[in-house]
Amino acid sequence: MPAPNLDTVMSAVDQLLSGAMDEEQMPAAAETLRQLFNGSKACFASVGPNPEDWVAYATNVDEALQARCFGDLAQDFVEMGFALRNIPLGQVYHDHEVYGRERLHSSRIWQEWMQPQDMHGGMACRLAENGEAFWFFDVQRGRHQEGFDREDVALLGKLYPVLRRIAEVRRHLGRVAIQRDEARGALDSLAMGIVIVDQDLRIIYANEGADEILAEPDGALSLRQGRVFARQPSDHRQFRQLVEAAAHGSRDPLGQQRSSLILRGDDRAHSLSACVMPAALSLAPAGSHSKVMIALRRLEMATDIVACSRQLFDLTETEAKFASALASGLSLTEAAAAQRVRISTARTHLARIFQKTDTRQQSQLVSLLRSADLPLRSR
Missing domain, CATH: 3.30.450.80 (Transcription factor LuxR-like, autoinducer-binding domain)
Structure with a gap:
């Protein structure tokens, strides 16, 4: 040849x-x-x-x-x-x-x-x-x-x-x-949404749970032109701040390395607990388009939070019921009214719950309670 x-x-x-x-x-x-x-x-x-x-x-x-x-x-x-x-x-x-x-x-x-x-x-x-x-x-x-x-x-x-x-x-x-x-x-098997975004909220990956959450017409989160948005403007501002802080590897505005917040839909049935964290440790300098992971959990998917919180955190029956009310999406005032106590008593209960759960803010507490049990999706 x-x-x-x-x-x-x-x-x-x-x-x-x-x-x-x-x-x-x-x-x-x-x-x-x-x-x-x-x-x-x-x-x-x-x-x-x-x-x-x-x-x-x-x-x-x-x-x-x-x-x-x-x-x-x-x-x-x-x-x-x-x-x-x-x-x-x-x-x-x-x-x-x-x-x-x-x-x-x-x-x-x-x-x-x-x-x-x-x-x-x-x-x-x-x-x-x-x-x-x-x-x-x-x-x-x-x-x-x-x-x-x-x-x-x-x-x-x-x-x-x-x-x-x-x-x-x-x-x-x-x-x-x-x-x-x-x-x-493995991520698809979790009964929670896992989303990975860049600092501009452009979506990079979403598991099955996140796809379902983002597709809900009245949900707390939506997808617009490839970016993740919180439905309520006030929620979106805080959500974006936490994503940007995690993307730059810096501490979030509330002083925590890992941050949680409640995102609300048009009705309480579509509220979400969102936990924002860096997707991976990186030595890249600030402004380097690092990836951020967001774990999403529907609040209506709660198991028996009262029983779980008493067992895991040694809360009293009253404290556990109060914590459960907060985890369901109620505000501090609404939780006090539901438990028929004064707002001052509610603050006392909340302070004791923070101490026992080693949390410092309500959104952290709710995320912690919601993550106490991670059931698998039925396939």
Whole structure:
């Protein structure tokens, strides 16, 4: 095969780097290499003893045959892969040199998968290991094409460092994707809304609970042009102040590292307890668009706060009932009227509750009581 010029090789490398960062570009990267080697088929793949080890980015994909690769032929591929374990990373090999031409052509993989796809002469190299699993790149020539020569082998050898790096990046990003999906699943299972925003209240992530809260037409929070807004103007001013303080890593206006407040809808049935905190510790300077996490809890989702608060904070029956009234969204005056006590008596109860719960403001107390029990959503 005529040696490709430098521009063609660099174009292939650029395509590979794009595929490293974007999985959707990987088939295009494989296609670029197929053309670079004038092959009938090319494939980046990971193979190992466990199903989670299997990944493939191939050209000229036959969907039915691809399904068999991960189905009834999977064990045959695993056994074939074991024959490659002793080949050093980066060493280019030909299929028939590893398996023997007769043994290869008598295998199910050849007869039922390779031959139907015109894969009559393969050249490959192992790229990276991950326990018993490993990544490799394979390119094939068709029945009526010439076999790979020394120049082809030399070119694949020179591309090995790039191919190895691509495999390592894809493996790392794949692991990150799994961790991300597991984390999102855990957040979705909580019976509370979790929202991550930037300092301008632009939404970055919301779990299922938050999506439901933000979609409520009369809710305490809404979404406008990608930003989170509190329905009541007075609530929104305080809400924005707490988000900005958390985004800059500074203390909030009330002197706490983690702040809570009550957000009210058009009626009490849609009031929320909101806890605002930095999404992650950061050494970034002020004004650096840090991320903020907001935990949202519907006030009507209370469990038996009276029983919980007595058990957890050693409140008296009277104190627990007063705390429950506050957690339901009542003001101090309204709670006093509901308990049929004077406002001065209510303040005395509140001071004792603050002392026992180690809180200093009503919004903190309510958030603490609301977070005493975190039930899971029914799925």
